[in-house]
Amino acid sequence: MTPITATIDFSVNDRVRSIKRLIEQASIIENRTHGQPILIDLRKCQYLGPDAVAILGAMLTHAGETSPIEILPPEGPPELRNFFRASGLYDFTRKKNTYQDDYLFDPGFVLSLTQVKKASFQAADPIMKMLHHFGALNDEQEESLRVCVNEVIQNVQDHANSPVGAIMTARFMRKDAEVRVAIVDRGVGVRTSLSSRYSDMTPENVMQRVLGGNYSALSRINNKGLGLSLLASIIGSLNGDLFLLSENSTAEIRRGSKKAFMRLTSGFRGTCVFFTLPVGA
Amino acid sequence: MDHTPENIRIRAIDQMDAEGSLVRSGMKLAESVLGHLESGDQVEINLEGVKGASSSYFNVFLRRIEEGCGIGVFERQCKMVFSSNIQRMVYERSYESLKKGGPKSNETVDPAVPHQSVISRLIHAIMSLGK
Numbered sequence: 001m002t003p004i005t006a007t008i009d010f011s012v013n014d015r016v017r018s019i020k021r022l023i024e025q026a027s028i029i030e031n032r033t034h035g036q037p038i039l040i041d042l043r044k045c046q047y048l049g050p051d052a053v054a055i056l057g058a059m060l061t062h063a064g065e066t067s068p069i070e071i072l073p074p075e076g077p078p079e080l081r082n083f084f085r086a087s088g089l090y091d092f093t094r095k096k097n098t099y100q101d102d103y104l105f106d107p108g109f110v111l112s113l114t115q116v117k118k119a120s121f122q123a124a125d126p127i128m129k130m131l132h133h134f135g136a137l138n139d140e141q142e143e144s145l146r147v148c149v150n151e152v153i154q155n156v157q158d159h160a161n162s163p164v165g166a167i168m169t170a171r172f173m174r175k176d177a178e179v180r181v182a183i184v185d186r187g188v189g190v191r192t193s194l195s196s197r198y199s200d201m202t203p204e205n206v207m208q209r210v211l212g213g214n215y216s217a218l219s220r221i222n223n224k225g226l227g228l229s230l231l232a233s234i235i236g237s238l239n240g241d242l243f244l245l246s247e248n249s250t251a252e253i254r255r256g257s258k259k260a261f262m263r264l265t266s267g268f269r270g271t272c273v274f275f276t277l278p279v280g281a
Numbered sequence: 282m283d284h285t286p287e288n289i290r291i292r293a294i295d296q297m298d299a300e301g302s303l304v305r306s307g308m309k310l311a312e313s314v315l316g317h318l319e320s321g322d323q324v325e326i327n328l329e330g331v332k333g334a335s336s337s338y339f340n341v342f343l344r345r346i347e348e349g350c351g352i353g354v355f356e357r358q359c360k361m362v363f364s365s366n367i368q369r370m371v372y373e374r375s376y377e378s379l380k381k382g383g384p385k386s387n388e389t390v391d392p393a394v395p396h397q398s399v400i401s402r403l404i405h406a407i408m409s410l411g412k
Binding site: 119120142144154213215216221222229230233 | 297300301302303304306307331332333334335336337338340341344364365366367368370371374375378379381383384
């Protein structure tokens with residue numbers, strides 16, 4: 001059977017534009033017939049970060065339940081190729097032994113794609129292990145990071161009904177003294193979840209509301225609508241960045257800037273949470 | 282038999298769920314505290330060593346205590362000991378939310394059903410038909 005091919009070739013570094021383009025390009029695989037092979041062509045791709053890797057990882061983990069997948073690796077700069085290799089996307093490539101390193105990249109800097117199905121105190125352990133390996137974390141930073149991860153994973157478990165749970169990856173940027181975390185699910189999305197309880201949720205207002213707090217689908221007795229607002233508070237107080245994308249809505253909080261909200265024309269089935277926190281002394 | 286109130290110290294780290302569930306750990310901590318509060322004891326709840334306690338952890342803990350003893354018991358008989366500023370912030374957000382009565386609602390919500398899961402809404406709707 002002829003594979004359905006998604007060519008990922010964006011090169012911009014602006015996050016919203018990058019992610020929007022990635023989703024548009026990758027969404028073609030949603031049109032496949034049952035069992036039709038998937039080919040992801042990353043050869044012309046000039047940018048990959050934990051956000052893009054987590055989106056592709058979540059889409060492919062879900063699609064991989066019914067279709068065989070192959071990825072053509074990026075041919076860009078060595079750092080990009082080696083990040084791809086460390087990210088876990090490499091496992092989808094056919095020729096696993098012929099992808100040569102020509103750049104010394106410590107894979108310990110990257111948490112490869114990790115599937116998390118249950119909210120627990122251990123959910124952030126893989127990220128902690130990576131950061132402790134480099135001695136890059138004090139107690140307060142660890143607590144912040146653990147709470148942020150746990151809030152997101154608990155949301156996925158309680159509200160998303162995601163067939164793949166949460167797909168998580170992270171990258172330690174030693175030069176910038178920060179960790180970049182991406183958690184993506186393929187669930188119903190924030191607005192759809194909240195619409196069962198709030199009739200006036202729109203793509204324009206949903207993110208502003210959830211970041212303000214006290215909006216919850218009340219799917220479980222432990223829900224109070226605090227998770228995403230806490231996430232924003234913690235990240236904001238530590239001078240980190242936060243980017244949320246769910247269905248057709250995005251929210252971005254960048255250090256030193258106002259919150260920005262945007263509606264996308266082509267949305268994403270599920271929710272993406274990307275955040276950056278400073279680590280190190 | 283009369284009970285002389287005591288000063289009790291409970292370590293949250295000793296009340297963790299075996300699988301690490303945040304929600305079940307919060308519930309387990311509440312259950313370990315409730316009996317003492319009902320007896321009039323002063324309880325110090327020490328959270329040292331508990332890493333990554335989320336709002337869900339504190340929500341179920343606070344809610345269970347409130348159900349058993351009322352919200353006033355937190356100020357009368359509980360002393361929380363936190364291991365970080367972040368932990369304190371998460372707890373305080375949960376506590377404030379409890380005091381305010383939880384999330385916002387709108388006209389689509391039946392106030393008689395304060396926590397509506399899909400199943401509970403369905404059951405409530407079916408029961409309403411019979412009224």
